[in-house]
Amino acid sequence: MSRPETDLAATLAADTPIPRDTEGPIFAEPWQAQAFALVVELQNKGVFTAEEWAQALGAEIREALAAGGCKDGSDYYERWCEALEHLLIAKGLTxxxxxxxxxxxxxxxxxxxxxxxxxxxxxxxxxx
Incomplete structure (x- = not known):
């Protein structure tokens, strides 16, 4: 049986420019790992589903790309935080x-x- 956070990471990595190597996500700064872990924990606790998260993150990435944002993935975790903020607002949690x-x-x-x-x-x- 696979771990939920592994499943979430694999789902997210499928269609997004997540900075990663062969073993999974990589983080340039500690805050990036903390943001990643926070989203995984909130999803595991049922605050939002993996599908809701993927939709929110995908929307942020598409918006950034449409505005000429970084296409090499270096701003990925900024999009991650924006998606989390917007999803929590949409759910009425903040x-x-x-x-x-x-x-x-x-x-x-x-x-x-x-x-x-x-x-x-x-x-x-x-x-x-």
Missing amino acids: SHDGVDALAASWARAAEATPHGKPILLENDPQRS
Whole structure:
């Protein structure tokens, strides 16, 4: 029996420019692996189906390509995050305002974090 995350990775890799080698997805940065794992976990928990995810990701990739986006796959995980954001909004699990507020909080936390220290939301000076 195959593992669900392996099935999801294979399904996603079939028609998308996912950065990969012979053993599966590859990640240039830790956040890419975290984004990948988050989507796999949400799909495994039933938040959305593999088909819903494939449709959302495919739409983001098609939109980026139509706008002249990177065709070599180097922006793949940016599309991944956009697809996740839009899918969660469509399912009513968050809102554009909620995403924007959280992004702003992360940016403030990054600005307030000393160099070399981990960026934590708790470092946002406006966080209550």
